Amino acid sequence: xxxTTILATxxxxxxxxxxxxxxxxxxxxxxxxxxxxxxxxxxxxSIRDKKKLPSLALxxxxxxxxxxxxxxxxxxxMIGANLSPDSYPNQMIWAFFVGIAIAASAIMQGKVGxxxxxxxxxxxxxxxxxxxxxxxxxxxxxxxxxxxxMGGIPSAS
Numbered sequence: 001x002x003x004t005t006i007l008a009t010x011x012x013x014x015x016x017x018x019x020x021x022x023x024x025x026x027x028x029x030x031x032x033x034x035x036x037x038x039x040x041x042x043x044x045x046s047i048r049d050k051k052k053l054p055s056l057a058l059x060x061x062x063x064x065x066x067x068x069x070x071x072x073x074x075x076x077x078m079i080g081a082n083l084s085p086d087s088y089p090n091q092m093i094w095a096f097f098v099g100i101a102i103a104a105s106a107i108m109q110g111k112v113g114x115x116x117x118x119x120x121x122x123x124x125x126x127x128x129x130x131x132x133x134x135x136x137x138x139x140x141x142x143x144x145x146x147x148x149x150m151g152g153i154p155s156a157s
Contacts, residue, residue: 016091016095016096017075017078017091018075018095019096019099020071020074020075020078020096020098020099020102021068021071021072021074021099022071023071023096023099023100023102023103024067024068024070024071024099024103024142025068027064027067027068027099027102027103027104027105027106027107028064028066028067028103030064030103030106030107030110031063031064031106031107031108031110031111032062032064032065032106032110033110034107034111034113034114035060035061035063035113035114035117036061037114038057038060038113038114038117038118039058039060039113039114039117041117041118041121042118042121045121046121051124054120054124056124056128057117057120059132060113060117060131061113063113063135063139064106064107064109064110066139067102067103067139067142070102070142070145070146071099071102071146073146073150074099074149074150077153078091078094078095081153081155083153083154094153098145098149101141101142102142102146105139105141105145108138108141109138109139112131112138113131113135116131116134116135119131
């Protein structure tokens with residue numbers, strides 16, 4: 001068995017696909033962290049004002065988590081295409097940019113979640129549906145990046 005055969009066998013199927021998952025995961029971590037800080041501020045204010053803690057804030061914290069799933073779905077699509085090792089550099093570039101788009105969505109979703117928590121501190125009876133809708137629109141960016149990114153993966157020949 002030649003070295004070329006060993007290397008080709010060892011690396012087949014790994015074109016840096018995890019780049020998209022890793023970057024999306026970093027975005028989700030940052031987004032949930034930002035939203036989490038907003039939720040903690042809201043809950044602190046609620047405790048100070050002797051009000052019930054708004055549970056909607058927990059939804060704001062969790063929403064950026066879904067982007068890591070989109071990164072995983074995209075990664076699995078790349079792996080499933082089973083493209084030639086010659087295309088690995090291109091796959092890594094593609095995965096990088098799709099991962100960045102997904103991560104940006106998660107980070108911005110976290111920022112909007114934190115702002116929504118600040119608004120809930122003012123009035124927890126109004127705006128809830130609008131906050132969720134705004135975060136859903138931002139979520140759409142990640143979904144589109146994943147779907148369009150998957151559409152750009154060539155079929156294995």
